[in-house]
Amino acid sequence: MEDKEFEKIAKGLINSFALVIKTAQIHHINNVAVVNAIQKFLSFLNPILSSEAVTIELVGEFFHLNNSRVRYSMEYIFNFEFLIEEFKKKRLGAIIFEEIVQEEDIKTLVNTIISSSHAEMPFQVIHKALEKAPQIHVKELRKIRDDHTEFKKKQLIKRSYLNAAALTKDITNRVKAGEMVSLKRPKRTIGAIIDQLIEDESMLIGMTTIKDYDEYTHYHSVNVSILSMALGHKLGLSRKILANLGLAGLMHDIGKIQIPIDVLNKPTSFTDEEWQLMKQHPAHGALLILRIKEIDDSLLNLVIPTFEHHLNYDLTGYPKLRHKVKIDFLSSIIAIADQYDAMTSARVYSRVPLSPERALSTLLDKSGTQLDPYLLKVFINMIGIYPIGSLIVLNSNEMGLVFENNTNPDLINRPRILIISNSAGERLPGKNTAVDLTEKDENGNYKRSIIKTLDPNQYGINLAEYLL
């Protein structure tokens, strides 16, 4: 199956299964709404079953369809989330369909999934009930290895990240349709992220390194928002200013809605004419924001960074200014976060993203000319010399991924690592141990140290699978 074709079918399959369960939770199994949902699900399932078995498996926070990971889809995000929760509650690790199934078989499956809710061991109940539908099997979910509070915290952070992305999409659509936009919900969302940022910034920054979603522009805006607020927090800015930064991050590229879509998504380089169009997005954005209903000082704090985010420290960049003025402080912060996130993502299919390390050194080349040197210094310190998501080799010959930086500035080269392959070079799927590089042996020597970094893109490593 072609990749694109697979993605489409996989998403449709999982989304329609989520809808079957959702509808069957409200209505009787023979209700027409449930039957329609089942038919829809079967229209995805049975064509595949005519040539091969179908396994829907939950691996970490992702569904895999026949061993290929299904990407998060913006369209279906809440249905995906719902189904992931259902699988976890029922301890379902996988559902395997061996042969073509009938409506009745799906009814048996769905009925038992729903009625097992109050059982002490829901998985065993489902397993037993499926004796009546021999072409369907289930596998139990492996134990969650994180300790519970840590796991819950991760869940909450993931949820607010996804919420912010969905919100950005919603705002974009409203602005596109010429509707008024209230800033109440965005302010609440940003407020929640600030709380999480103050408590533990590394998990949130970790979320920004997972560049593996559909409709990347919305996630880009959330990433810029988070990275800007994190930098602002390091600088000791007040909550109110952090909230301004966060909102400005979400909105900074809103002007792109006025750029023709084929120019925006063009995989090859722009012609001069196309560049001129692209360069108008900051001005478009500023004007669009001014049309939002509640004009107050926080709205003005959105307009300025949106207008200035492609202007450089030395006042080069765009839009061209008639009168040279100093660039706003918040704009300079957004500019750094924006460039860093853009460099580390493959925005268009043909572009290869830079590793976090290379991106930082590229930014450093612009220090004092295009970027504010003081802000950049704080930013680089924050991202760390081994940014979250860096792939590193240890003196034990193990390979690992950085997942949390050391907050002690003297131990900045000793982050926490997830070991992903052992000293023999064997990958360790599903059982990666976390180690702290500050751990010492009985002689007082460090057990492990970093000897070099590698580019995760070159090794085909998907951060999302490890960091979520």
Ligand SMILES: [Fe+2]
């Ligand atoms: Fe931009």
Ligand SMILES: [Fe+2]
């Ligand atoms: Fe941007």
